[in-house]
Amino acid sequence: MNEINTDNIKSQMRKGVLEYCILSILSNNDAYASSLIVELKEAKMIVVEGTLYPLLTRQKNQGLLSYRWEESQQGPPRKYYSITDKGKELLAEMDSAWKEIVETIALLRHKKQ
Amino acid sequence: MKKVIKVSIGKLAFTLEEEGYLLLKGYLDSLSEYYGDKEDGAEIVEGIEERVAELFIEKCGPDSVVSTSVIKEIITILGRPETIFEEEGDIRSLGINKRRRSIPKRLYRDPDNKVLGGVCSGIAAFTGLDTALVRILFFIFFIGFFSFGGGVVALIIYLIMWVLIPQAKTVEQRCSMYGEAMDLSNIHESIKRAGKENASSIQRIFIIFGKIISAIIVFVALISIAALTFVFLGIEVFKGILPLNFIDYVELGVDNTLFMKITFLAVLLLPLLGILWVGLQLLFDLRTPRIRPGIVMLLLWVLSLIGFSVNATKASRPFWTKTQESVEYPIGKHHDTIFIRFEHNNPIPIKRVIMNASYSDFSLMWMDEKSDGADIVVFPSVRIIRQSYNEPSLVRIKSKAHAYSYAEAISKAQENLSQFTLQDSLLTIRSKSFGKRSKWDGTYQNITLFIPNSVEVIVEEPIKHNFRKRVKTRLF
Numbered sequence: 043m044n045e046i047n048t049d050n051i052k053s054q055m056r057k058g059v060l061e062y063c064i065l066s067i068l069s070n071n072d073a074y075a076s077s078l079i080v081e082l083k084e085a086k087m088i089v090v091e092g093t094l095y096p097l098l099t100r101q102k103n104q105g106l107l108s109y110r111w112e113e114s115q116q117g118p119p120r121k122y123y124s125i126t127d128k129g130k131e132l133l134a135e136m137d138s139a140w141k142e143i144v145e146t147i148a149l150l151r152h153k154k155q
Numbered sequence: 156m157k158k159v160i161k162v163s164i165g166k167l168a169f170t171l172e173e174e175g176y177l178l179l180k181g182y183l184d185s186l187s188e189y190y191g192d193k194e195d196g197a198e199i200v201e202g203i204e205e206r207v208a209e210l211f212i213e214k215c216g217p218d219s220v221v222s223t224s225v226i227k228e229i230i231t232i233l234g235r236p237e238t239i240f241e242e243e244g245d246i247r248s249l250g251i252n253k254r255r256r257s258i259p260k261r262l263y264r265d266p267d268n269k270v271l272g273g274v275c276s277g278i279a280a281f282t283g284l285d286t287a288l289v290r291i292l293f294f295i296f297f298i299g300f301f302s303f304g305g306g307v308v309a310l311i312i313y314l315i316m317w318v319l320i321p322q323a324k325t326v327e328q329r330c331s332m333y334g335e336a337m338d339l340s341n342i343h344e345s346i347k348r349a350g351k352e353n354a355s356s357i358q359r360i361f362i363i364f365g366k367i368i369s370a371i372i373v374f375v376a377l378i379s380i381a382a383l384t385f386v387f388l389g390i391e392v393f394k395g396i397l398p399l400n401f402i403d404y405v406e407l408g409v410d411n412t413l414f415m416k417i418t419f420l421a422v423l424l425l426p427l428l429g430i431l432w433v434g435l436q437l438l439f440d441l442r443t444p445r446i447r448p449g450i451v452m453l454l455l456w457v458l459s460l461i462g463f464s465v466n467a468t469k470a471s472r473p474f475w476t477k478t479q480e481s482v483e484y485p486i487g488k489h490h491d492t493i494f495i496r497f498e499h500n501n502p503i504p505i506k507r508v509i510m511n512a513s514y515s516d517f518s519l520m521w522m523d524e525k526s527d528g529a530d531i532v533v534f535p536s537v538r539i540i541r542q543s544y545n546e547p548s549l550v551r552i553k554s555k556a557h558a559y560s561y562a563e564a565i566s567k568a569q570e571n572l573s574q575f576t577l578q579d580s581l582l583t584i585r586s587k588s589f590g591k592r593s594k595w596d597g598t599y600q601n602i603t604l605f606i607p608n609s610v611e612v613i614v615e616e617p618i619k620h621n622f623r624k625r626v627k628t629r630l631f
Contacts, residue, residue, distance in 0.1 A: 053242065075202055076209055090234020092186075093242040095202040099195045118166035120205060 056087055061097060062140065063087050065106065065125060065133045072124040074114065098123065106132055159220055165201075165208030167217075173325070175223035178230065179207070185236045203233060263323035263332045270365040271437060272317035280332045290361070317433070318449040365437065372434035380427050415466045421459035425452050474557035474597050480568040486548040486604075490580040492611040493604065497534055499523075499586040503617055512620045515539045519618065523588060530590035535574070535600035537584075539622060544607040550577055551605070557597035564597075571598045 060082075067073060067081055075094060082088045101107045106129035112122040125133070158173040171179065186203060190196030210229045215221050234242070262281045264273035275293055279286040297309040323329045429452040435441060443449075486493065497503075497519060508521040518536040535552075552575050556568035576583045584602065589595045604612065614620040 057242065076206065079206070088242060090238050090242060091206060091232055092203055092234040092236075092239040095199045095206075096190065096239070098202065099199050103195060121202070 059140070060087060060093075061101060062133075062136045064094075064097060064101065065129055065136065068107065068123060068125040069130065069133055072122055074112075074120050074122055076120075078123070101129070105129075164211070165205035167208045167212070169208070169211055170220045171226065172220065172223045175221060175226035177325075178223065179226050182230050182236070186239075189236060189240070206233060259331065260333070261328070261331045262320055263328055264317070264320050265329075265332060266322050266324070267329075270361045271313070271368070272433075273322065274313060274316045274320065277320060277323070277332065314433070318453055322443070369434045369437035372430055373438055376427050376431035376434055380424065380431065383423055383427070415463060415470060418459040418463035418466065421455065422463050425456040425459065428452060429456075473559050475559055476561050476564050477555065477557050478561060478564040478568055479553060479555040480565065480572060481551055481553040482572050483552075484550045484577045486550060486577070486606065487579070488548065490548075491609065492580060492613060493606065494581045494613050494615055495537065496581060496583045496615045497586065497618065498583055499532055499588075510618065510620075512614075512622075514622055515541075517614065517620060517622070523590075530588040530593070532586045532588045534584050534586055535602050537602045537604070539604045539606065539612055541608045542605050544609070546605070546607075548604075548606045548610070550575075550582060551603045552600065553603070554598060554600045567596060567598050571596075571600055574600065575602065 063082060063085065064078065067078060073081075075098060078098075079088070079091050079094055082094065083091070088094065098107065102109065102123075105126060107123050108126050109121040109123045111119040114120040159170050160173055160176040161168060161170050162176065163169075183200060183204065186200050187196065190199045207229060210232065211221055211225070214225050214229070233239075260281055263277050265276035265280055266273050268276040268286060270276075270290070275289045276286045278284075279289040282289070293309070293313070321328075323332045429449065432448050432452070436443070495517075501523060504521055504523065508519070511518045516536065516538050518534070520531060520533045523530040523532050552572055554568040554571045556564045556571070558564035558567055574585050574587070582602070582604075587596075606612070612622045614622075
């Protein structure tokens with residue numbers, strides 16, 4: 043029971059920052075969905091690959107991302123995602139929010155000790 | 156050998172194993188079902204499909220067959236719908252996989268859970284009843300009818316259902332057997348079911364029982380086919396018991412019988428062959444070939460039955476009207492013995508005579524072998540009725556005739572009355588013989604002697620019978 047709770051908390055945390063992660067990756071380089079998956083999996087941010095697609099669509103609808111069609115190695119063109127200005131703005135906000143959270147946590151933990 | 160299916164995924168062509176195809180289809184369908192009503196739902200599924208294509212190429216290369224295990228692995232990588240919904244954080248994921256779409260139920264025979272043909276388990280799946288219950292009900296039905304002498308009815312109903320209800324072969328059919336749409340969990344279930352390794356002990360008993368029954372079926376069918384063949388070929392199983400060549404006998408009365416013989420044989424033999432096939436199939440778990448022998452045999456049987464009926468009706472046309480004539484001759488009171496002489500052109504053969512003689516009845520026939528086949532030589536049957544001394548003694552000769560018209564029947568019947576003569580105490584009965592050349596004329600006669608008890612009746616040499624002893628059936 044305890045273990046399940048820990049897992050649940052971790053996944054809740056990941057869920058909260060997943061969109062932040064996508065924007066972060068795209069702010070460095072434009073990318074195919076497949077390369078986003080590789081990076082997110084390496085970072086252990088996602089467990090199953092399918093998770094990415096609803097998120098990409100959601101962010102695209104919010105105007106945070108855009109894509110263009112580009113030839114892939116396999117042949118048929120694939121969506122090549124890049125971050126928009128609106129996305130960059132949000133990313134900046136998220137950066138500061140993240141900083142705040144990390145600082146707050148550090149502060150709280152320091153106090154406790 | 157596995158069935159494969161060609162599909163286009165993410166604008167690329169792939170060849171998938173059927174099982175895997177169904178898994179993948181179920182997977183993508185469940186995603187579409189969830190995202191479909193959302194804006195851009197199609198786009199999400201399309202993205203996932205493209206990823207599937209990429210993973211296929213990564214795992215199998217561009218032109219090979221994608222195996223079911225690879226598809227299972229890829230579904231795990233991409234995440235089962237419930238996992239994606241969980242990770243992505245959409246509350247609508249709650250209870251998504253509990254909703255099982257229902258599709259029209261169809262009646263199939265269940266191949267994974269069968270004793271004989273899977274009819275009972277198929278019905279159980281269709282009605283939602285327990286399989287054991289359906290089996291027991293059917294067994295009661297069988298026994299119940301049996302006690303009224305018609306267990307065959309239940310058996311025939313079973314056999315007909317066996318032939319007519321198709322077997323659930325594909326995973327799709329197995330699902331519609333239960334009226335459940337394909338989704339991951341029940342596809343897994345039905346694939347597992349096909350594995351058959353989890354047969355319960357009760358089911359095993361049923362299976363053994365089924366094997367015993369099928370062995371009996373095979374045995375009975377073989378014996379019947381052999382017996383029928385013997386009869387048709389006129390083989391003397393025991394010396395003289397079957398002196399008739401059955402085929403020749405069929406030919407006696409009617410013309411143009413080749414077609415009739417073939418159809419008649421087919422009507423008798425096809426069901427036996429069918430039963431034999433079913434028995435063998437059960438006994439050795441043979442697979443039903445594409446041509447469905449059951450249906451082919453049933454069709455052939457119906458055709459032969461129609462052919463035979465039509466032909467037999469046509470052939471019996473010369474015998475549609477029946478009539479009878481009789482004549483009586485008085486016997487003088489002074490005779491204390493009456494002699495009966497059976498006359499035939501050739502002497503009575505030593506072998507192949509069928510005689511049935513008792514205190515009151517006498518009949519005689521034999522086969523007359525000729526170079527062009529055998530003739531049946533028949534005599535009218537003789538009956539003796541003992542009466543008191545005061546009543547007049549007499550011989551009554553009765554001639555019955557079948558013909559197309561009434562007039563024809565009467566004239567035939569009368570003609571045949573002259574087959575007998577009574578001279579003093581000697582009754583002469585002349586033979587009639589039928590064969591390929593001289594067909595049966597549609598008449599038969601019998602003779603009744605009304606005489607007092609004191610009068611002896613002697614059948615002359617070489618038969619020699621005095622009506623004081625009983626000879627049931629004698630074959631010389």
